[in-house]
Amino acid sequence: MTAKQAVHLLINARWIIPVVPANRVFEDCALVIHRQKIIALVPQAEARKRFEPEQAVNLDRHIVIPGLINAHGHAAMNLLRGYADDFALQTWLNDHIWPAEAEHVDAEFVHDGTELAIAEMIKSGTTCFADMYFFPEQAAQVARKAHMRAQITFPILDFPTSWGQGPDDYFAKGLALHDEYRADDLIRIGFGPHAPYTVSDPHLAKVATLAEELQAPIQIHLHETVQEVDDAYRDTGVRPIERLYQLGLLTPQTQCVHMTQLNDDDIQTIANSGAHVIHCPESNLKLASGFCPVAKLQEAGVNVALGTDGAASNNNLNMLEEIQTAALLAKAVSRDPAALNAHQALACATLCGAKALGIDDITGSLEVGKAADIVALQADDTSALPIYDPASALAYNNRALKVSHVWVAGRALLLSGHLQTLDERDIRARTEQWQAKIKPVRSQP
Ligand SMILES: CSC[C@H]1O[C@@H](n2cnc3c(O)ncnc32)[C@H](O)[C@@H]1O
Numbered sequence: 001m002t003a004k005q006a007v008h009l010l011i012n013a014r015w016i017i018p019v020v021p022a023n024r025v026f027e028d029c030a031l032v033i034h035r036q037k038i039i040a041l042v043p044q045a046e047a048r049k050r051f052e053p054e055q056a057v058n059l060d061r062h063i064v065i066p067g068l069i070n071a072h073g074h075a076a077m078n079l080l081r082g083y084a085d086d087f088a089l090q091t092w093l094n095d096h097i098w099p100a101e102a103e104h105v106d107a108e109f110v111h112d113g114t115e116l117a118i119a120e121m122i123k124s125g126t127t128c129f130a131d132m133y134f135f136p137e138q139a140a141q142v143a144r145k146a147h148m149r150a151q152i153t154f155p156i157l158d159f160p161t162s163w164g165q166g167p168d169d170y171f172a173k174g175l176a177l178h179d180e181y182r183a184d185d186l187i188r189i190g191f192g193p194h195a196p197y198t199v200s201d202p203h204l205a206k207v208a209t210l211a212e213e214l215q216a217p218i219q220i221h222l223h224e225t226v227q228e229v230d231d232a233y234r235d236t237g238v239r240p241i242e243r244l245y246q247l248g249l250l251t252p253q254t255q256c257v258h259m260t261q262l263n264d265d266d267i268q269t270i271a272n273s274g275a276h277v278i279h280c281p282e283s284n285l286k287l288a289s290g291f292c293p294v295a296k297l298q299e300a301g302v303n304v305a306l307g308t309d310g311a312a313s314n315n316n317l318n319m320l321e322e323i324q325t326a327a328l329l330a331k332a333v334s335r336d337p338a339a340l341n342a343h344q345a346l347a348c349a350t351l352c353g354a355k356a357l358g359i360d361d362i363t364g365s366l367e368v369g370k371a372a373d374i375v376a377l378q379a380d381d382t383s384a385l386p387i388y389d390p391a392s393a394l395a396y397n398n399r400a401l402k403v404s405h406v407w408v409a410g411r412a413l414l415l416s417g418h419l420q421t422l423d424e425r426d427i428r429a430r431t432e433q434w435q436a437k438i439k440p441v442r443s444q445p
């Protein structure tokens, strides 16, 4: 008899949806984890014969999936959740959010807001998030403490903010941060030019050059509203996508967020460039920005990932909800009930997110050799039953499921619903202090 192989962790689960291979559900199988990686996905009986785990977790009423990837957000804006609802983007930004940010955002705000956001993300099954916000060094520090995987893009805008005096300052601070995290296993620093209407040509061109040189990602809000595209066309004679293309900013390293205003030429330009689309359906609905044509983009070969955007325009960071909204909306927009089925919607929130962030060799599916970024959802509440197809439960009835366990690179961040790397009581106390300090200006109806 050959000796059993010693491994760190064995996860036995009722259902495992690995995402790769696509459209598959493995029943009564086990994931075997050694060091930070998945080393096998086999039937439980075989796992018992072959492996001697340091720790075994039995999840016999659970659905196990790859960790969810929130491909766009502004984590610290969790402290502005519910601050200004029911406005269109430009009114929301100009009259409410930017004045609030000018008054309140500092390093401590970003530290505390990001910690609040990461706690929410872990508890709702997210293992990796893309962030674009001021004081990105704070976001990176908190992500590192929480052991979350993250892409942190440092903001570039033409004007001064509480984080810096203007573009030169932002580039200097951001590049230093990129250097600091160059060898980090979980955190990658990229460029976050805010939007075509807040960043001028020379700075966009500089982002393109530096990103190419450093092989770093770029994330930008793009074609979010009718007003953005109409104003740009009036002022420049081209649509923002065309301007970005001319400046060399559309490459496979580029993540275009929102993209609700797309004609056939725009879709072709994006497809040809290899740039990725980050679809934020709930933020787009709430700000009444428009609809991202997901089915058309996918048909054209564009990779579409999912993001929540910030909690000030969503108003939560729950990627399971985002999966459901994306799946329902895709059907309505394309008038095709088969558009974005349950497995495809889950893929958008996992593998496609990893592709967009350029980390699909590391995460995004439960494949042997990938990092153990794993989420388990308890699925035994009567409101979840019966479960004929766990992918259906995930996409269309996920309020009935409860995220119970979360691992990133094999380390537990959530065990039986309890955070392992963050102190929830402390987060609550600090959030209450911010709530007392930040007073929303409410106009009377
Ligand atoms: C440069 S840091 C991020 C900056 O973006 C603002 N923001 C949040 N949500 C959106 C959105 O949907 N479109 C454009 N800008 C957005 C945020 O408040 C920060 O100022």
Ligand SMILES: [Zn+2]
Pocket (backbone or CB within 6 Å): 072, 073, 074, 221, 257, 309, 310
């Ligand atoms: Zn955003």
